[in-house]
Every structure is written in C-alpha cells, then in structure tokens.
Amino acid sequence: MVVSILHRITGDGMATVGTVVLVWWLAAIAAGRESYHTFYHVFGEVAGGALGYLFGIGMTLCFFQHMATGIRHFFLDAGAGYELKVNRAGSIATMVFAVVATVLVWAYILGVK
Amino acid sequence: MGNGTELGRVRGLGSAKEGAHHWWAQRVTAGSNLFLTLWFFVALVRLPAYDFDTVHTWLGSPWAAIPLVLLVLSVFYHFRLGLQVLIEDYQHGASRVALMLLLNFFTFGSGAIALFAILKVAFTATTGVPHV
Secondary structure (H helix, E strand, O other): HHHHHHHHHHHHHHHHHHHHHHHHHHHHHOOOHHHHHHHHHHHHHHHHHHHHHHHHHHHHHHHHHHHHHHHHHHHHOOOOOHHHHHHHHHHHEEEEEEEEHHHHHHHHHHHHH | OOOOOOOHOOOOOOOOOHHHHHHHHHHHHHHHHHHHHHHHHHHHEEEOOOOOOHHHHHHOOOHHHHHHHHHHHHHHHOOOHHHHHHHHHHOOOHHHHHHHHHHHHHHHHHHHHHHHHHHHHHHHOOOOOOOO
C-alpha cells in the first residue's frame, strides 16, 4: 500500500513541480542569456544553491521511485507477482532501488564531476 | 445510482466507456517515458557544465531537441492522465469540472511553451556541429 501512495505522490509531484521547473528552464534557455541567468541564480546561487539541491535531489528520488513502481506495475498488469511474499519483496525493492540510485547519482555529480 | 443501463448513462451515472483507452494510453506512454526520461536524465547528468552557453548549444543540437520534443509529448500526455485520476479520486461535482478544465489548460499551456522553447533554440542554432 505504501508504494501505491508513493507512486501517486512522486508522479503527481513531478507532474506539477517538475513540469513548472522544466518549462521554466526550457523557456529561460530560449529567451536568452539574461533570462537563463535568473533561473540559474534562483536554483544555483541563492543560499548556496539550496533550492537547486532540494529540487534536484527530490526530483531524482521521485524519478527513480516512480520508475521502479511503474515497472512493478507492468509485472502486476501481466498478472505476475501477486503472491504475498513476492509482492512484499517487490514493494521493498522499489524503495531500496530509488534510495540507492539517488545516492549513487548524487555521489557521482558531487564527487566525480 | 446508475447501474449501467442506457437511462443511467443518459443521467450521467454510468460508465463513459473511456476507461480502457485511458488505461492503455497510460501504459503506452509509461513505456515511452521509460526510455525518454532515462535518456534525458543521463544527458543532464553528463553535461560538462550548466552555464548558458553549454545548455544552449546542447539544446540546439537535433540529438537533444528531437528526443526532448518526444519526451514533452509523451510525458505531458502521461501526467495529464495521471493528474486526471487524482482529481477524479478526490474531487466531485462542480470543483471536479473546474479542476479538469484547469488541468487541460495547464497541460496544453505548459506543453506549448516547452515545445516552442525547444524548437526556437533548435531552429536558431548557429553551430553546425551537433553536440552528441
């Protein structure tokens, strides 16, 4: 049940907050240097880029969680994975995957790059 | 309560018979989203920097602009279906109708801005060398 709620929260979160930021980013690039600088300032410079980290890490976690539960949905749609133990293990796996993938991606961004 | 009779449907109490299409479209776009968003995610992480010149050159390349146009179409269609379910689950009566209209304005409005922005950068790109 918790992964069903997570699927909805992460999906609707990306659909609203994620869409606004994505559209702002694309429009800022198209509008030119000054507009892009405003976007960059808000997400990359204010308070040490706190909003950028909050949004970036939050969206990464939402993305991986929603992707994992979405793939789980494909298996359930096919009629597989309804046994109690398998179903429970699959649910936990989506959350473990999302956290591990988010940590790895951000370790790469902050460490390697 | 409507029991699925013709009279029930006339009263707006029966199934609109759009459920199967909604369900299928959500799964089809989920499949295309999987590939397009993974590409976008990897491309973003792999960008050498996030200054204006770097992202502008990147977006001007057909290797970024074309998949990004497809991503906007696929993802926006998908989230339009998902947010519709959210509204249907929690809102009823007049507020449901109002929110559903708002959702359509939001989806088409933000989608139009996104597509226009991508195409504007792609069509006015001056660098001849695609940035892969």
